[in-house]
Amino acid sequence: MKIIIVGCGKVGRTLIDQLSHESHDITVIDHDTSQINEITSTYDVMGVVGNGASYKVLDDAGIRNADLLIAVTESDEINLLSCLFARKAGIKNTIARVRNPQYEEEVNYIKDELGLSLIINPEHAAASEIARILRFPSATKIETFDKGRVELITFTVESGSKINGMNLIDIANLTKAKVLICAVMRGDEVLIPNGRFVIEENDKVSIITTSQDAKGFFKKIGYDTHQVKNAMIAGGGKIAYYLAKELDSSGIDVKILDWDEERCETLSELLPKATIINGDVSNQDVLIEEGIDRTDSFVALTGIDETNVFLTLFAKQRSSAKVITKINRINFNDVVTSFNLGSVISPKEITADTIVSYVRAKQNVIGSNVETLYNIVQGKVEALEFKITANSEVLNKPLMELDIKKNILIGCINRNGKPIIPNGQSQILKGDKVIVVTTETGLNNFSDIFVKQ
């Protein structure tokens, strides 16, 4: 695909890094010459220096032949304007990052009026992800697909866990829940398990399930399934605002700490139910006074990564709260994951991930029967959704009789809008939507998953 990326800040860079390795023709636009020089000497992309909202610059970048424009500059208005010009020039797919909370309520209106394919608000997306985790603290990551009907939950197996050392068949017999263990991350390796696969300590297990069934499953294996009762948030930025709103609606008590008095007043105005504390979060006494020892969960959302890391480590030391750390700079991801920081959230990475999955889905849908495509488990596993339209010999047969390739798993069958988590006896019928989980790439047709005779 021919892609134009406007703005090469952190999100832009992450996008370029991922997309340039996937044989797309990429042109980047930025007003900063030195940025463009650096990008073009690191990645195989073309650079155009200029204002991304100027038609002349967009024309230089080849807007008339492009398939997709992604606008991720600092300014919402420039992003929207570039997308608007791109639409007028005939590009079908446009993606804009819009982060000003004032536009938040108008997002759907803007999207429809300007004909955008996707508007992404990094702070809102990050807040939603944090909220999902807080509602289900046993998980380290929760992703949703099939319009939110199906969830992919990742959790870490700790030493005392019941399922430590059990194989999948035994786990299924124990829990009797409609849950499918679809991927296990052991060290750096991602494995697609079969029935005899044995879970070990420190495995990061990903399961596909519906939100109702998840509760039962975790209860059976001895994990806490209650959502947290309260949350302490350090730093009162945009994410804190969105998060407080979401948690509020789930009935979780929220306490926000911020050092800026004016900001505290604004937050108090916007969030009448939340407790707003005006105090320096880097002062231990303030944290102790506000009950860091007793809180159920602690979310570090200040603007400084280092502070967030220290806050989380401090919270871990003082209590057994569920901790979540926001990290902005993704350059040192490997170092960060080597600390035990609980769930790490990076708004920029979430933004880039969302956009990359959109691009991949678009790319894969061209010339294939894939309806949608999701990248899960740090992009190492693909979940593909196929719609079964034609008759074939694999239909109406129990899954255990089918000869499916290695490292491929049928994760979910969606029949008439109802998700079914399959077992050996399940059958695929005509008209079903099937989600296939795999570590392989390049599957184009449903028939590709079977071993060819």
Add this chain to the structure above:
Amino acid sequence: MNFGIIFNILGWIISIEGAFMILPGLCGIIYGEDSWLYFIATAVVTLILGIILIKRKPKSQQFFTKEGFAIVGLGWVLMSAIGAVPLYLSRQIPFYIDALFEVVSGFTTTGASICPDVEALDHAVNLWRCFTHWIGGMGVLVFLLTILPMAGGNTMNLMKAESPGPSVGKLVPKIRDSAKILYFIYFGMTILQFILLVCAGMPVFDSICTSFGTAGTGGYGIKCSSIGGYSPTIQWIVTIFMILYGVNFNFYFFLLLGKNKKEAFKIEEVRWYIGIILVSIGIIVWNIHGMYSSLSHAVRDASFTVGSVITTTGFATADFGTWPVLSQTLLVIIMFCGACAGSTGGGIKVSRIMIILRAVKYEIDSFVHPRSVKVMRMDGKPVEKDTIRAAIMFMSVYVMVFTISIFVVAFDGFDLVTNFTSVTATFNNIGPGLSLVGPTGNYASFSILSKIVFIFDMLAGRLELFPILILCSPALWKKR
């Protein structure tokens, strides 16, 4: 330094050279000459060596600017060293240093020869000499980029180091596609010229060699009289193609694939280039018309010579050593000027001269208005400070290398015109100079030391100094 990747890419470079060397081998077989054996043998050995190097997978695929420059510098030295082997082994050129001079002169598209009588050489050898022009013209690494599946923008460092000009950009987002477009244009023009030459009555073998020589703006003639012995039509065809190859290839890209074809004619560099050519032809015709019986002949010789010199090709139809001093001086001046950036020609490059002239103007302005701020523009776009700095730096180093070269060559004891123009002609990749090294002379009489200096100058001139100079820096060779 990541030596793994350097050896890997060097392997690719010599494999390509080995594959190319089969062509003169086949030519030798067709003409029943003994030299075919040496070409095929060298090709086979080179291919084996190259494949061994390619098979040794480097630990890391990463390389940066320094590796890019080192690969280009080493690649060209290695390529020349190998390319000289069949000439030496076949005894067509009995001394290795002479063979090396001949091949470097070929690859760098200089066209300076040490052969007193090129007509006595085998067809295979003559084809190889001209073919090296074609390979060196657009660059072997640019060719490599079209076939090598390398990901990442790092490869841009290779193109930057090999392609001439003050700032090297891509035509399309992917470097591989950019390289393909360049070679597509290059190849297309070569074929076109070949067909036109054959139609104009040139023998097929001569047409192939002349097309290769023109394409790379090289200038090896396969006749002692260079192009002088062919018909006026052929001379005009060669004149036009020489000038066309000296044009920035972006021009053709805009013309063929651009959204807005008019943009091609707005490239300032191309306008200046054409302007310089027309003015020079005008002055020389006015200066020499008395020596010719017909004006058309004078115009033809003047056009051919100006085209040949400014594009740094070095073909000749007339002995401009016999022309008046004004014409000779003008020719020496445009020898320095050279062709457009992003073409196959050599020299300082028109765009670099434009940048330096403008920098000088702004410097003078800044004495008049000390606080004035001015951004330099080219084609309506601001020129980066780094590009200006690099152009001025290039000029300074150029003068230094030039001065030292003249001094070393002076030990041979030839006259000043010979010394000065021989260095000018090799450093700017032209070929013929004046006096002893004029269109009718050759470089055979120089000492070995001078020949080494010329070889260095030719390589440094073709690769625009730094890829060759960087090889002399001890810091480059440190492992960490």
